[in-house]
Amino acid sequence: xxxxLPLAMEILAYMPxxxxxxxxxxxxxxxxxxxFNAPAPATQDxxxxxxxxxxxxxxxxxxxxxxxxxxPPTS
Amino acid sequence: MKSTATAxxxxxxxxxxxxxxxGPSASPTTNTAALxxxxxxxxxxxxxxxxxxxxxxxxxxxxxxxxxxxxxxPVVVEQLRKANHAVMTAFGAAMNVASTxxxxxxxxxxxxxxxxxxxxxxxxxxxxxx
Numbered sequence: 001x002x003x004x005l006p007l008a009m010e011i012l013a014y015m016p017x018x019x020x021x022x023x024x025x026x027x028x029x030x031x032x033x034x035x036f037n038a039p040a041p042a043t044q045d046x047x048x049x050x051x052x053x054x055x056x057x058x059x060x061x062x063x064x065x066x067x068x069x070x071x072p073p074t075s
Numbered sequence: 076m077k078s079t080a081t082a083x084x085x086x087x088x089x090x091x092x093x094x095x096x097x098g099p100s101a102s103p104t105t106n107t108a109a110l111x112x113x114x115x116x117x118x119x120x121x122x123x124x125x126x127x128x129x130x131x132x133x134x135x136x137x138x139x140x141x142x143x144x145x146x147x148x149p150v151v152v153e154q155l156r157k158a159n160h161a162v163m164t165a166f167g168a169a170m171n172v173a174s175t176x177x178x179x180x181x182x183x184x185x186x187x188x189x190x191x192x193x194x195x196x197x198x199x200x201x202x203x204x205x
Contacts, residue, residue, distance in 0.1 A: 010120050010123065010124075010191070010194070011120055011123045013198070014123045014124055014127055014201075017127055017201065017202075018123070018126070018127060021127065021130045023126050023127065023130060025123050025126070028119060028120070028122045028123050028126070029120075029123070031119050032116050032117075032119040032120040033116075035112055035115055035116035035119060036112075036113065036116040038112065040105075040108050040109035040112060041103065041105075041108040041109075041112070042105055042108075046108075047102070047103045047104065047105070047108055050103045050108055050111065050112060050115070051102050051103055053115060054103070054111060054115055054170070057115055057118050057119060058118075060122070061118060061121070061122070061125065061163060061166070062163075064122070064125050064126070064129055065125075065159055065160070065163060067129045067132070067133075068125070068128055068129050068132050068155065068156055068159055069156055070132075071132075071136075072132065072133050072134070072135060072136070072147075074135075074136075
């Protein structure tokens with residue numbers, strides 16, 4: 001059985017560092033928890049929305065990976 | 076007990092086998108949507124450590140002798156990049172497992188566990204810097 005606790009703990013663990021860096025993780029935490037608690041999509045519209053969300057998240061993580069893989073400009 | 080271990084091993088094998096497949100995600104069906112949604116939730120949660128890694132990478136690189144207080148160590152950046160690629164591969168594999176019609180929840184749980192275990196080194200690296 002999948003549990004929400006590790007997911008929530010994972011995000012909470014980064015809060016102190018995130019606050020120091022000025023990064024707001026509340027939106028991330030809210031979206032993860034909402035997805036975890038949401039009922040399984042059943043209608044065609046809901047399935048299409050999930051497909052869009054999966055593709056959007058894939059693109060977002062790919063963009064963040066590209067940022068991580070890029071060296072900062074040297075001054 | 077043996078069947079659980081077999082299911083986990085099968086899931087890990089499947090995840091590793093499919094890990095390299097980076098094509099478009101399979102369209103959710105009423106049979107797979109619930110488990111795909113759980114993998115998606117784990118991916119969203121992963122944005123938290125990844126955002127911190129990106130912020131660390133954006134700092135100017137540390138030099139010898141030190142000239143900047145808040146800098147990023149090139150070795151740490153390389154470790155973060157390697158760890159992130161391992162996590163991304165594992166999440167891709169987990170989504171592929173979840174997209175497989177008829178797959179058991181335990182197989183998906185095992186595939187997500189492979190991904191979250193891969194986050195471990197990244198957490199260690201991130202917690203080492205201020």
